[in-house]
Amino acid sequence: MYNMIMIWNELKKPFLILAPMEGVTDIIFREIVSIAGRPDLFYTEFTNVSSYASPKGRANALERLTICEAEKPIIAQIWGKNPEHFAETAKALLPLGFSGVDINMGCPDKNVNRAGGGAAMIKTPELAVECFRNAKKSTELPVSIKTRLGWSRVEEYRDWLSTLLAEHPAALTVHLRTKKEMSKVPAHYDLIPEIIKLRDKISPETKLVINGDIKTKAEAMELHKKYPEVDGFMIGRGVFQNPFCFTDHIATREELMNLLYKHLDLYEKYNHHSYEPLKHFFKIYVNNFPGAAELRAKLMETHSPEEAREVLKDA
Numbered sequence: 298m299y300n301m302i303m304i305w306n307e308l309k310k311p312f313l314i315l316a317p318m319e320g321v322t323d324i325i326f327r328e329i330v331s332i333a334g335r336p337d338l339f340y341t342e343f344t345n346v347s348s349y350a351s352p353k354g355r356a357n358a359l360e361r362l363t364i365c366e367a368e369k370p371i372i373a374q375i376w377g378k379n380p381e382h383f384a385e386t387a388k389a390l391l392p393l394g395f396s397g398v399d400i401n402m403g404c405p406d407k408n409v410n411r412a413g414g415g416a417a418m419i420k421t422p423e424l425a426v427e428c429f430r431n432a433k434k435s436t437e438l439p440v441s442i443k444t445r446l447g448w449s450r451v452e453e454y455r456d457w458l459s460t461l462l463a464e465h466p467a468a469l470t471v472h473l474r475t476k477k478e479m480s481k482v483p484a485h486y487d488l489i490p491e492i493i494k495l496r497d498k499i500s501p502e503t504k505l506v507i508n509g510d511i512k513t514k515a516e517a518m519e520l521h522k523k524y525p526e527v528d529g530f531m532i533g534r535g536v537f538q539n540p541f542c543f544t545d546h547i548a549t550r551e552e553l554m555n556l557l558y559k560h561l562d563l564y565e566k567y568n569h570h571s572y573e574p575l576k577h578f579f580k581i582y583v584n585n586f587p588g589a590a591e592l593r594a595k596l597m598e599t600h601s602p603e604e605a606r607e608v609l610k611d612a
């Protein structure tokens with residue numbers, strides 16, 4: 298019997314998840330969040346199944362799927378539109394140490410959608426189902442889905458989420474916006490009761506995870522009080538404002554600086570290709586104190602972790 302390994306049943310309700318974020322939640326940042334205070338579950342950034350399935354793309358795909366012991370349990374998120382490639386990729390994930398497979402059906406990125414993946418799957422429900430089934434039959438791991446309410450209209454959620462729930466995914470994460478809304482409007486919390494009803498009616502065993510605008514553990518707990526039927530909450534951009542967002546702890550400036558040093562060390566350890574993307578993270582640690590903007594500006598001028606450490610020492 299497949300799907301016997303069931304991380305989702307082991308998580309205590311309400312569980313908290315760090316949202317997958319391309320270019321952000323890589324192995325380095327996941328370790329940083331672990332140090333600050335880990336969520337119950339991590340997700341990787343999304344990996345393209347056709348990359349994994351191609352001889353040229355495999356090394357890159359495997360790099361994205363590199364994990365370490367400390368971040369387990371962790372789910373691998375995958376995307377694409379080729380059902381065979383979903384099967385091939387899903388099959389590889391258990392030996393790599395993952396506790397589950399998640400299919401991205403919500404990404405609004407133009408290139409991803411043009412390639413038929415992410416939120417574009419909302420417009421091709423039959424293909425979405427085929428990809429899900431192919432992944433599910435190829436692995437013992439539980440297969441979950443992360444999606445949005447619809448492509449352009451909020452009301453699409455009824456048919457779309459019903460179609461997905463009929464496949465009995467291990468978990469369904471709903472980012473409470475349409476693709477068209479991107480992140481420009483507030484998340485539609487008012488729909489949570491209706492979504493709970495759909496889940497309870499069609500697939501009561503599916504864990505329901507709510508995502509969108511939740512910034513801290515405290516906010517997730519507030520939502521839990523209001524909607525106790527929701528199993529888990531996923532925090533994305535909140536972690537930029539506070540890497541300690543999965544705890545009740547209020548970080549001191551010193552703790553944030555220590556995390557920044559650790560981030561620089563981990564960058565060197567994992568030998569990432571370009572220094573530039575690292576600069577996006579400075580704002581997380583150097584923020585909200587007198588002189589922070591000036592210090593950040595100096596850090597932005599650096600070209601290596603050694604230079605960044607020098608700037609920090611002088612400051």
Ligand SMILES: Cc1cc2nc3c(=O)[nH]c(=O)nc-3n(C[C@H](O)[C@H](O)[C@H](O)COP(=O)(O)O)c2cc1C
Pocket residue numbers: 316317318319320321342343374401403404443472508509510511512531532533534535
């Ligand atoms: C920089 C960035 C990258 C993202 N990459 C992914 C991704 O790879 N997979 C995915 O399912 N969602 C991705 N998302 C969406 C988030 O997982 C989440 O659904 C969204 O940010 C809403 O949650 P929030 O309001 O807590 O940030 C990304 C979001 C951001 C801001």
